Amino acid sequence: MRDAPDLPARRMAALVETRVRRPGAIADAAARRRRPASVLGEHGKLMIIAADHPARGALRAGADALAMADRARLLERLCAALARPGVNGVLGTADVLEDLLLLGVLDDKVVIGSMNRGGLAGTAFEMDDRFTAYDPDSIAAAGFAGGKMLLRIDPDDAGTVSTLDACGRAVSGLAANGLMAMVEPFIAHRVQGRVRNELTAEAMIRAVTVAAGLGATSAYTWLKVPVVADMARVMRSTTLPALILGGEVPADADGAYGRWRAALGLPGVQGLVIGRSLLYPPRGSVADAVDRAVNLL
Template identity: 80%
Template sequence: MPDLDDLLDIRTRRPAAIAAAASARRKPASLFGPHGRLMIIAADHPARGALRAGDDPLAMANRVDLLRRIRTALARPGVNGVLGTPDILEDLLLLGALDDKVVIGSMNRGGLAGTAFEIDDRFTAYDAQSITTAGFEGGKMLLRIDPDDAGTVSTLEACGSAVSALAARRRMAMVEPFIAHRVDGRVRNELTAEAMMRAMAVAAGLGTTSAYTWLKVPVVHDMERVMAATTLPALILGGEGEAAYGEWRKALDLPTVQGLVIGRSLLYPAGGSVSDAVDRAVSLL
């Protein structure tokens, strides 16, 4: 198995090794881990220009360090998946870190953080065909709905098309919906129960079928009422600090919640090691 020092040589002189590694990857027998849930490490933030973790605005900018953290997380018992863009997933393929893991390709990263065009979230990474060709289990898309920004409608249309294309190939379509507003020049997600219920209702109706659609949602107030808004399977995202673990535990008790998709709070924990943070999250499942 190549190590980090070998990646540049492979990428420079043997780029076809990436497709070969994808073809050779051992596929997971099931979407679910030994705990009967999904435990996915999210690592698609950098491609949207979002490099902050905790108080460090450039924490995720060191790619070697990020890959080391992801590999540590993926090696922990109970972690059975990863979400990323092509650059990250291909590095992990070359490092042999994706065998038996559920792999979700991140699709729309064009709504760069802090830009004037953030809501017009173009599909700039994976599409349904490339996800299928790579043998991955699904694709993830971010859907921010800003009632005051006309760029929302193109994102809605693109997400609907992506849901249909993934479903036609029997691949999971993981949709992460928010109602969003621009405040002081920055896009802010509205994290109220009412906003999440509305966003989830829109996301669930995208595409020609919802048979392969999953929702990726944050913990907000009144989660029992929020999750009653859909019959689609859902995964809980994000959260920061000590309180996040309690929030995840409560959300996992709800019938539609099937696991966790956590990134920066586990890869860059405020205290302790990556292994400790990941093991604690797995213990909640």
Template identity: 60%
Template sequence: MTVDLDVILTARVGSPGRIAELAQSRGKPRDLTGQTGRLLIVAADHPARGALRAGQDPLAMADRADLLDRIVRALARPGVDGFLGTADVVEDLLLLGALEGKVVIGSMNRGGLAGTAFEMDDRFTGFTAEAIARCGYQGGKMLFRIDPSDPGSVATMQACAQATEELAARGLMAMIEPFISRRDENGRVVNVLTPEAIVRAATVSAGLASTSAYTWLKLPVIDDMDPVLAATSLPVVLLGGEVSADQGRQFAAWSRALKSPQVRGMAIGRSLLYPPGGNVERAVDAIVEMM
């Protein structure tokens, strides 16, 4: 492990204002094209929702030094363009010097804590559009889950529309991750991953706010992606999803989806940072080659 938390703690205690200085002075990416022509984003906003599991380990993402070490190693690989996360992790990475020249996407709504009775209430408790612009980051990401049986979903819809509006007014990407969701027989929130459900969620998301000029959709990969990608004219970022025991099959599905010109990138979290076998560099390099 190469990350020394003392470096972070010393700065946070002794010179917290240094964080804002680093955010504003860091080298910025020229655009959202990506080194391969598509963006490869490392995502790690899961802990802020209390979602710490990766594979069979329920607390995989709970060790902050280990998590940061994996992120730093991934960001250092050729072809990796940026990071998506909440302010605490973004700021740790700034203090470690890992975000120089990288696309940074701030995670905005993390109020729907995993496993709670209020999980579907995805309130905006993270980054604001104003803060993202002030820090010189490139956009904001929001989770938009629609439960047809939960009247509270409309509040999340309205909040996502407002955030999209505020980001667009500043010329910043609004990355919307939409799902049709429901509670199973045990009360656990699950996402419906049929083509029909993903198409419906994507088309609703594309219509949020008074402009879609800066809106990108972050969509899950399923076996039949053709109707999903045919449903929108917006740029699509593929969602990496859960850690798969069959990484070969997962990579094959990603490779098929990447053949579409609408797919402008990938945002991968646990399946990249905690791959089967644990070799982060090998997983990153395989995805870069695929892209």
């Protein structure tokens, strides 16, 4: 199955057939995978394509509410992105990463397993980010580089402490295996029934400092943060390496690329983690959008 990126119906059928008749092929593919010598690419940064949104029920990309619901289309776009020079990593849940393993496109890639996907988008329990996907042991067994967790801190929700506790244990568990713990922190509030992240410098500083202190050691902890106003002040609040996240598909793509470029010039910022903005660009191809992002590095 190594002639990706195009993914016609016959190849989707082959993935299903493998899962039905040879489920052990997934572990075999993980064991055979050629692993990178470093988390950094030739450009000296980490460039990761994110694809863990569907597992949280977040399927929208731009105006299309179900863009990421078409698995063949998503995999085709992921394969196209991963084939571009300078892209050296991918982030996803087991179902997506295992499809990519079977397609043979993860050699020499930094693979990050997404861990807590229990806070489903748009639900009454969205703030309850339980760990429903990878755990430290399964990430280590698969030979991946680390795990990513979402940490939303709601000052008015006592349940936040459960997520803090789970993230702290995950950070410790990953570090015990020498694996990266990628923490994505926000101060969040429920407004008119919907969860909103507070994207101010003050809120991000508080979220970053809380995230940095999780676990028995921060030696393997990286942060995944959005670009906000006064980003330099945010980055002065920690010595931990940070990756800039892309977020939703921007209406102003030029503005988004400009903000990413400026953030990449700050001490501590070590690369990009971008999903929908590159996989479903408002204009142009996936390859064009990815190449433009890589050129920022």
